Amino acid sequence: xxxxxxxxxxxxxxxxxxxxxxxxxxxxxxxxxxxxxxxxxxxxxxxxxxxxxxxxxxxxxxxxxxxxxxxxxxxxxxxxxxxxxxxxxxxxxxxxxxxxxxxxxxxxxxxxxxxxxxxxxxxxxxxxxxxxxxxxxxxxxxxxxxxxxxxxxxxxxxxxxxxxxxxxxxxxxxxxxxxxxxxxxxxxxxxxxxxxxxxxxxxxxxxxxxxxxxxxxxxxxxxxxxxxxxxxxxxxxxxxxxxxxxxxxxxxxxxxxxxxxxxxxxxxxxxxxxxxxxxxxxxxxxxxxxxxxxxxxxxxxxxxxxxxxxxxxxxxxxxxxxxxxxxxxxxxxxxxxxxxxxxxxxxxxxxxxxxxxxxxxxxxxxxxxxxxxxxxxxxxxxxxxxxxxxxxx
Amino acid sequence: xxxxxxxxxxxxxxxxxxxxxxxxxxxxxxxxxxxxxxxxxxxxxxxxxxxxxxxxxxxxxxxxxxxxxxxxxxxxxxxxxxxxxxxxxxxxxxxxxxxxxxxxxxxxxxxxxxxxxxxxxxxx
Numbered sequence: 001x002x003x004x005x006x007x008x009x010x011x012x013x014x015x016x017x018x019x020x021x022x023x024x025x026x027x028x029x030x031x032x033x034x035x036x037x038x039x040x041x042x043x044x045x046x047x048x049x050x051x052x053x054x055x056x057x058x059x060x061x062x063x064x065x066x067x068x069x070x071x072x073x074x075x076x077x078x079x080x081x082x083x084x085x086x087x088x089x090x091x092x093x094x095x096x097x098x099x100x101x102x103x104x105x106x107x108x109x110x111x112x113x114x115x116x117x118x119x120x121x122x123x124x125x126x127x128x129x130x131x132x133x134x135x136x137x138x139x140x141x142x143x144x145x146x147x148x149x150x151x152x153x154x155x156x157x158x159x160x161x162x163x164x165x166x167x168x169x170x171x172x173x174x175x176x177x178x179x180x181x182x183x184x185x186x187x188x189x190x191x192x193x194x195x196x197x198x199x200x201x202x203x204x205x206x207x208x209x210x211x212x213x214x215x216x217x218x219x220x221x222x223x224x225x226x227x228x229x230x231x232x233x234x235x236x237x238x239x240x241x242x243x244x245x246x247x248x249x250x251x252x253x254x255x256x257x258x259x260x261x262x263x264x265x266x267x268x269x270x271x272x273x274x275x276x277x278x279x280x281x282x283x284x285x286x287x288x289x290x291x292x293x294x295x296x297x298x299x300x301x302x303x304x305x306x307x308x309x310x311x312x313x314x315x316x317x318x319x320x321x322x323x324x325x326x327x328x329x330x331x332x333x334x335x336x337x338x339x340x341x342x343x344x345x346x347x348x349x350x351x352x353x354x355x356x357x358x359x360x361x362x363x364x365x366x367x368x369x370x371x372x373x374x375x376x377x378x379x380x381x382x383x384x385x386x387x388x389x390x391x392x393x
Numbered sequence: 394x395x396x397x398x399x400x401x402x403x404x405x406x407x408x409x410x411x412x413x414x415x416x417x418x419x420x421x422x423x424x425x426x427x428x429x430x431x432x433x434x435x436x437x438x439x440x441x442x443x444x445x446x447x448x449x450x451x452x453x454x455x456x457x458x459x460x461x462x463x464x465x466x467x468x469x470x471x472x473x474x475x476x477x478x479x480x481x482x483x484x485x486x487x488x489x490x491x492x493x494x495x496x497x498x499x500x501x502x503x504x505x506x507x508x509x510x511x512x513x514x515x516x517x
Contacts, residue, residue, distance in 0.1 A: 304428050306452035310396075310404060332428070347428030380410045380456075382432040382448040383425060 004317045004362045008202075008294055008355030009151050009179060014245070015204040015356075021248040022206055025241035032237055034229065043240045050247025057254055058196065058213050059187040066212045066230045067243050071178040074197035074212040075102035075145075077223055077233060078174040082195060083110055083143045085219035086172055090140020096120045096128050097338035098150050102197075103176055104334075107145075120146075125287040126155035126339050134165045141171050148177040148186070148196075152335040152351060153286035154295025156184070163192020172218055178202055178210075179292060182253035183261060194218045200242065204356065205249030209242035264354050265293040267363055271352060272296055274367035279374050285336060285349060294354035302384035303377040304347050308370075311377065315369040320351045396453055397487035403457035408464050413446040418511030420503040429455045429496065433503040435466070437511050442466045442474055447503075454493035458482050462500040471508055477501065 005013065014022075025046065031039035033047050048062070055062040068074045083093055095107055097119045107117045118136045122128055128146060137144075144166050149156045159175050166173035174195035177186050181198035188196055196213040200206055214220055214233065226235030253260075275282055275298060285297040300308060305321030312319055336346040352366070378384040396404070413434035423430040429451035436444040445463040449456050462482050466474045479497035483489045489497060 302450065304451050304455070307404070307456060310401070310453045314405065342426075343428070344425035347425075380407065380448045381450040382421070382430050383450050385412060385448060 002316060004365055005357065006352045006354060006362075006366065007318050007320045008358075009154075009292075009351065009353035010320055011201045011207065012204045012355050013357060014206060015249060015252060017252060018205055018245045018248045022241050022245040025244050029240070031240075033240055034227070034237070046244050047238060047240050050243045050250075053247045053251045053254070054198075054211055054213075057182070057186065057250055059189055060213055061216065063231075064214055064216055066214055066233050067238055067246075068210045068212055068230075068234050069208055069239070070201070070210040071100070071176070071197050071199035072102040073234070074199070074210045075100065075174075075176055076106050077212055077220070078195040078197060079103055079106040079143065079145055080110065080223050081220040081233070082172045082174060082218065083115065085221045086142035089142045089171075090138065091115045092138050092140040092142060093117045094120065094133060094136050094141060094144045094146075096122060096146055098122050098126060098128075098152075098335045099145065099147050100151060100176060100178070103145050103147070122155075122338050124340055125290075126150055126153045126285070126335065127287055127290065128157050128162070130158050130161040130165060133162050134169075137165075137169050137171065141169070143172050143174065145174040145176070148175050148180040148191070149184070149292050150286075150335060151179050152333055153297045153339070154179070154292035154353075155287040156180070156290045156292065159191045159193070166194075167192050182250050183292070188213055188215065195220070200246035200249060203249045203253050206242050206245040209239050209246045211246070260356060261293040264356075264358075267354050267358060267360065268294060268296050268352075270360065271354075271363045271366065272298070274363070275370065278367060278371040283345075285339065285341065292353075296352045296354075298350055298352070299341070299345050300348045300350060300374050301345065302348070302381045302387060303374055305350050307377050308348075308350055308373055311373040312366075312369060315365075315373070317366055317369060320353070321349055396457070396490070399485075399487040400454060400457040400489065403460040403486065404453045407447075407456055407460040409444075409446045409460065409467075410448070411446055412448060413444070416446075416507075418507040418509075418514065420505065420507030420510060422502040422506055423451070423455075423499050425450070428452070429499055431455065431459050431499050431503045433459070433463070433500075433507045435507045435511060437471065440471050442469050442471065451496065451499075452493070454489050454496040455499060457486055458489075458497045458500040459503070461486050462504055466504060471511075474504060475508060477504060 031043035033044035051062045178199045182203040194215040199210040281301040283299040332343040332346040416434035417437045418435045420433040432448045447459040449459040479501040483497040
């Protein structure tokens, strides 16, 4: 049975070209890029090529790219490092209720150190209102951190507008672009971002590598201490094979351009139209248009998400309920809660996130299996029974 | 987190599933806000549970424990059925992941509530 992988917002399969680049580095290029002799310099050249690719995508200078161990580390350096470096300005941070935990939890850690954090609300589509950002700014605001697109529902935030507000108030602005880097335009000048996080394994690169863009002149302190690598913001010998793989993955994404996004959008709409036509009592989560092309988050009323996932897995289909980082927790999604979805409904949420390996055939197979799965689970759902009884009264 | 083969078997092929006509006792536990609701129906003859069925909204563990508890109570005297604990249900399923143990509590509570309901109706 062939697998149909529809959880590309959680992670993506490594592309063959990337795997080749990784193998080449692991087999033949072991040098420490900080050393002066030839094998070290070979590694250095490879790594700096990846840095150039990233600078091209972000529209920045190569010196402004810090390679990290992934999105979580980038977010932590950005939030903790920029907040602490701007402590003289005050002790206030503005973020949103729908950030990834890699931003929310550093904010919570800072609250324990005496910082005050504003967690902005979102509308029913998961969208932040830039006016709310402006209204929340105080004389003591040291940092604004707002994600580019949400991992659970895919809503794309008005980052350029928020960037302009932050700039006008001279406040450091970070955006978590883990879900958009390589997919949407992430030109840091257009976005007005001083700090931007990205991750390799969301774009068909290896796990364990990411980057933080740090605009020249941005005040930031390290959270880890060691050698001089990555401008001392991320000390430790660089993950050279990972960085090279990340570079290759980003290069390939950039070469494909918006064509792949357009293809994913078509597939996603085929899936959503098919679900609406074959499964009653479903609701879309996320913005109707300002949304990541591959992301479809749907509530199946009167059933529970995990039971759908387990049943789909029987058909070789991999989907998620909410985000992978929270799937072990029993709490309903904080993102859906912020969008005003009551917990009894959000337990029935399922996220399909499409990627470059998915085809029309995959979508059609899902549409064949899904209605049966939901129907079976509803057949012994006590709340569905109560709902049906209400209908006949 | 991974479920045992037995949990998956009971999830895939739940035993005794569906609504019961004229049950002698009904136990409704759980809460849609928590994402788990279980309804357990029993038929009783001479203080013995002669049939049990269930309907459950919930995760894989909730459905599997519901299925298992209906299997465990059939043919049991009421006082013996009351001794069935959540850990016994979990154990019969080959164990549950720690964060899913609360689902087995649901099964125990539904059983106790169904028996209480039966006794109340009987005026005992």
